[in-house]
Amino acid sequence: MLDVSARSMAAVPTTHDVSAYTDQAVQMGLHLIGALLVLLVGMWIARRLANFAQGALGRASFDSTLSGFLRNLIYGVLIALLVVTALGVLGVPSAPMVAALGTAGLAIGLALQGSLSNLAWGVLLAVFRPFRVGDYVTAGGVEGTVGSLNLMHTLLILPDNREAIVPNGKIGSDAIVNFNRRGTRRFELKFGIAYRDDTDKVIATITRLIEADKRVLKDPAPGVWIESLAVQTVNLVLRGWTGSGDSWNVQTDLWRAIKQQIDARQISVTAGPQEIALVRGTPSIAPKAG
Known part of the structure; x- marks a missing residue:
């Protein structure tokens, strides 16, 4: 009987045990409150910092798409760092979590290698x-003509009004001529x-034609050689300089004016002698090699 009574008394929590449990509960509550405060305050600060960075990029005339992405x-x-910090306040070891995030990031990067290349470019x-x-x-x-540029591809409008969507990775790995x-x-x-x-x-005749066209720039000086x-x-060869938007129209107009002068002054423009060539049994006319 004495042994049973002793075991029953030992199973009843003592005042010291209750105090220890209470302290642990209070500590856990404080850690939880601290983690929540870190999250709330940190999210507010992270949002302010991100908006400030976007505003600074906008004032620096950065592209709106890029500033929004950044x-x-x-x-x-900042949110990822904040979550790791909050879990640290709760007592969760941060090293395994950072390692897990790194592994996940590596796996995602390998899976989206092409897309990330386009994004980076x-x-x-x-x-x-x-x-x-x-x-x-x-x-x-x-x-x-560049129609639009986003973080994944560039839209080009072709001269015949077709649209070409070119991945940014292909543009970045090739020469760009503007x-x-x-x-x-x-x-x-x-x-x-x-x-x-x-x-x-x-x-002299062709030089007067160039000088009469106001769209042809005087500096650098045009000329015929x-x-x-x-x-x-x-x-x-006739060479001259124009504004970027006038180039094709100027060339077309000059060709027309040169043709008119050729007809008026009876200038001979020859394409060279010709010879008869037999290609697969069919006679055809081909320019004779010099």
């Missing part, structure tokens, strides 16, 4: 701005005249 990226990183294109919306460019092997970046473009027209024509008079002496022709 704002969300900064906010996401989208950020670089938005930061360094090799072209802007409205520029006529060759990018990723495609030539057209026809509008410097504001002016040089054009070049080539044609040949016969040896019997007065070359100086032809050059003899490029080469072929078998049957004296080859001339």
Whole structure:
């Protein structure tokens, strides 16, 4: 009987045990309150910092898409650090969690390697701005007018009004040619005249045509030169500078004016002698090699 009574008394919590349990509960409650405060205050600070960064990027004339992306990226990183900090306040070891996050990030990165490449190049294109919306460019092997640029791809409008969606990774890994970046473009027209024509008079006539067109810039000075002496022709080259938006119209108008002068002054423009060639049993006319 005495043994049973002793065991029963031992099973009843003592005042010291109750006090220890109470202290543990209070400590857990304090840790929980501390973690919640860290989360609430930290989220408020993270939001303010992310919005401040977005505003600073906007004042620096960064692309709105890029500034929005960087704002969300900064906010996401701060929230991840905040969660790890809050769990540390609760007493959860942070090292295993950081390792797990790193492993998950590596797995996601490998799975989305192509998409992340496009995303990275989208950020670089938005930061360094090799072209802007409205520029006529060759990018990723495609030539057209930039319609839009986002973080994953670039929309190019082709000369025949088709749309080409080019991944930013392809654009970043290839040469980019911007026809509008410097504001002016040089054009070049080539044609040949016969040896019997007065070359100086032809050059003077064409020079007057260039000078009469106000769209052709005076500096750098335009001009007409003899490029080469072929078998049957004296080859001339006309070079001049225009604004980027006038280049094609100026070339078209000059070709028309040159053709009118050729007809009016009876200048001979020859394409060289011809010869008969037999291709797969069918006679055809082909330019004769010099």
